[in-house]
Amino acid sequence: MITKDQIVRWLEKTAAVLQANKTYLTDLDSAIGDADHGTNMDRGFKKVMEKLPTVFDNDIGNILKTTGMTLISSVGGASGPLYGTFFMRSGMAIAAKEELxxxxxxxxxxxxxxxxxxxxxxxxxxxxxxxAWAPALEAMQGALSTGMGTVEVLETAVAAAEQGMKNTIPLQARKGRASYLGERSIGHQDPGATSSYLMLNALLETVKE
Amino acid sequence: MKKLINDVDNVVREQLEGMALAHPDAIKVNYDPYFVVRADAPVEGKVAIISGGGSGHEPMHGGFVGMGMLDGACPGEVFTSPTPDQMYECAKAVDSGAGVLFLVKNYTGDVLNFETAAELAYADGIKVQSILVDDDAAVKDSLYTAGRRGVGATVIVEKIVGAAAEAGYNLGQCADLARKVNMYGRSIGIALTSCTVPAAGKPTFDLGDGEFEFGIGIHGEPGRQRLPMKSVDEITAMMAAAVLDDEAYSRTVREWDNEEGTWFDKELTDEPFKSGDSVIAFVNSMGGTPVSELYAVYRKLAAECEARGVKIARNLIGPYITSLEMQGCSITLVKTDDEILKFWDAPVNTLGLRWGA
Structure with missing residues (x-):
C-alpha cells in the first residue's frame, strides 16, 4: 500500500535526486546531446516543489496531474513533454485515489x-x-503475479530499469538529438534512461523508509 | 567560461529585457511566459506566423518579429525548446481570427512542445497549422534518426511565408508555401570551435586546433564527422557538394488537421538540385566567424554552383541563425520560383532583416 504522503515524498525525493545528479545528467547529455538534461530536469522539479504545497490537500491523481502540467510548462526540450505527459497520464489513471x-x-x-x-x-x-521503463514494467508485472510485497516488487522493477539504462550504452541512438551522431552515439549511457531510473529508484527508496 | 552575463539562471530574461528596452517601437516582450510579438499585433485579417526554439541562435527568432516576417517568437532557455504554454499564450496574443501558423524546426524537443501547443490552441478555438522545417543535408536517413534537423532554411521560410501572410494568403496557403519552401531548401553546417552553454559552463564538445566538425546542427551538438582542418576552398567545396549533390530525401512528417483536431502523417520527398535551377544562396555565421570569412565561403560556393549550372538569384550573407559564440558557418540553398522570389523581395522590417520598408 502506498499513501498519498509517500507519493508526495517520492516527488520531493525525485527533486532532490535530480538536483544532486544535475551535473551528472548534463555530462551524459553533452556526450550525445545538447548538455541541458540535468539543468532542465532540475528546473522542472524545483517548480514542482513550489507547486506541491498548493495541491497537497488534493487526491493523488490531482497531485500527479499538477506535477505533469508543471513539468510541461517548465522543462522544455524533449523531456518536458515526455515526463509531463508521463505524470499527467499516470494521474488520470488513478484519479481521485487517496492511497494506492x-x-x-x-x-x-x-x-x-x-x-x-x-x-x-x-x-x-x-x-x-x-x-529503462519497458523492462521495469515487465519485471514489475511479473513480480506482482508472484505475490511479492511492495518493496520487493519495486526492487525488481528498479533492478530491471537499471539494467535497461546500462543496456543503452552499446546502442546507437535512433531518436532525439543523439540519433544525429550515428555510430558516435555508441558507448554512452542515455541521459533520459538515466533520469527515468533515478526517478523509479527514488520511489523505491521512499517506500523503503 | 567567460561571458557577458550576470547569473546563469537569468540570462534569457535579461537579454529579452534589453531587447524590449532597445526596440519598444517594433516589439513587445511578454515575460510570463516568454514571448516576443510585433508591436502592432494582432494584425487585423492577417494570418499570424509564430516560430520559436531555444535561445542562443540570435537574431533568430525574436529578431525576425515584425512586418513581413514573424508575428510572434517564443524563446526557450539557451538551446532548450520553449514550452507549450509559451506558444499557446503567444498564439492568443497574435491571432486576429485568421489563424496561426507554427513554423517548427525539426528537433525532437521543439516538435513535441509545439505539438502540445497546437492541441492547446485548437482546444481554445484558434485555427492552427504547423509546418516542420527539416533541411539539414548532414542527416542522410530519416528511418534511424529523428530526421533532418531544421537549420538555415528556417530563416528563408520565415521571410517568405511572412511576406505571403502580409500579402493576404490564408492559413492553408501559408502552410502550403512553407512546406514548399522547406522542401526546396537544403543546408549543411561546419564548426571550427565548440560553444559554451551558460548553464553548462564548459564547451559542449572538445575540438582540437587542427580539426573541424562537419555536419553540425545549431545547438552546439557534435556533427557527423571530425576532420583535419582544411582551407576555406576545400571546406566550402565539401559543403557545396553535400547540398548540391544531395539525393532525393523522403520522410514522414506529422501535420495538424485543424478540421478533425488530430495529427496525421504526410509523406514528403524533396527533389535534388539540377542544372538550370535558380536558388537563394544563404551563407550564415554560427556566431564567432566574421562576415569577411563568409565572403570567402561565398566566393567558392558561387563557383561550385556555376560549375553545376545552378544560378544564384539572390543571396543572404551574415549571422542570422547562430550557435552562441561558435566559429563556423552554414550554407543553405533554396530553389526558387516566381512565387518564392516575389515574396523574398517583398518588404521586411524586423530587427534582424530589413529591406524595402
Missing part, C-alpha cells in the same frame, strides 16, 4: 509510460528513456 494498492501503482506507471509512447513514439532499443 501495488496494482494501482503498476497502473499508474503503465499509464505514464503509455503517455511517453504516444508523445515520443520510441521503439525498444532506440536509446531512450523507454529502454
Amino acid at each position: 494498492s501495488d496494482e494501482d501503482l503498476f497502473t499508474l506507471l503503465q499509464a505514464g509510460v503509455e503517455g511517453i509512447l504516444q508523445r515520443g513514439r520510441p521503439n525498444l532499443e532506440d536509446k531512450t528513456m523507454y529502454d
